[in-house]
Amino acid sequence: MQDITSRDNRLIRLALSLKQKKHRYEEHKLLAEGMRLVGDALANGIRGGICLVTEKTAAGPDFAALYEKGRALGWKFFRTSAGAYDKIKETQATQGITAVLPFFEYTLQDLIDIEPYKAVLYLECIQDPGNLGTIIRTAAATGAGAVLLSENSVDLYNDKTVRSAMGAIFKVPVVQGVMRNDLQDYCKKTGRRLLMTAADAKTVYTDIDWHRPSVVVFGNEGAGLSAEMMEQGEEFLAVPMRDDTESLNLAVTVGVVLYKAWEQAGFKEQ
Secondary structure, three states: OEEEOOOOOHHHHHHHHOOOHHHHHHHOEEEEEOHHHHHHHHHOOOOOOEEEEEHHHHOOOOHHHHHHHHHHOOOEEEEEOHHHHHOOOOOOOOOOEEEEEEOOOOOHHHHOOOOOOOOEEEEOOOOOHHHHHHHHHHHHHOOOOEEEEOOOOOOOOOHHHHHHHHHHHHOOOEEOOOOHHHHHHHHHHHOOEEEEEOOOOOOEHHHOOOOOOEEEEEOEOOOEOOHHHHOOOOEEEEOOOOOOOOOOOHHHHHHHHHHHHHHHOOOOOO
16 A cells, blocks of 8 residues: 655545536546445445545554455555645544545436336435435435436535435435436336425325336425426325424425335335
């Protein structure tokens, strides 16, 4: 394992640049910090990573197993001084380990054969990276098939999204930049109906037949679904609330609906 002591080392500069969206997409790489995230990336077979680890962490009891898994997947490891690592750390209570990972990208074509009982999500113009990360994490927990993001949604590889999703970001296929016409084509090819969430819908989410293959559409945190998207809906569902409340957090709403869909699927694991 090579040593890095300079804060101006090219890999330190690369990792630092990936905190900005522009550079992430130029390099097609993202950052994943912490033992849990790095371990989940390895457990899910992500290949070709570059791992930057402090001397203290490299000498710790948990690192040897990560190192062996990483070497088997073609990862490169670099031991950094504390000063060099401080330049790239994303959290104050750092565990002293960060991976530079290649993007793991999917297309709608990759999702054609998803089992019909698995709900697919479409998120229109959501903006909060923490919401997106939590939604991906919930999708993994409930066996959802995939998450689709419209244009102008928050970046999947935003550091807050990656941290909020935890290891789920390596488990659930996510497709970015899905336009409305692409969504319609996908539904036709896969026999899925478009279910729209709307506060004034007459049908409650518990009364939906979740055995039918579905794409469930959720809107922006503040504005909800656009009028253009609503026009494409085949069925509409509401998550009821007390009259003296204003709204549910988007990620919470998604979780409520996904767990009902998964319950009707018999809590299938596969």
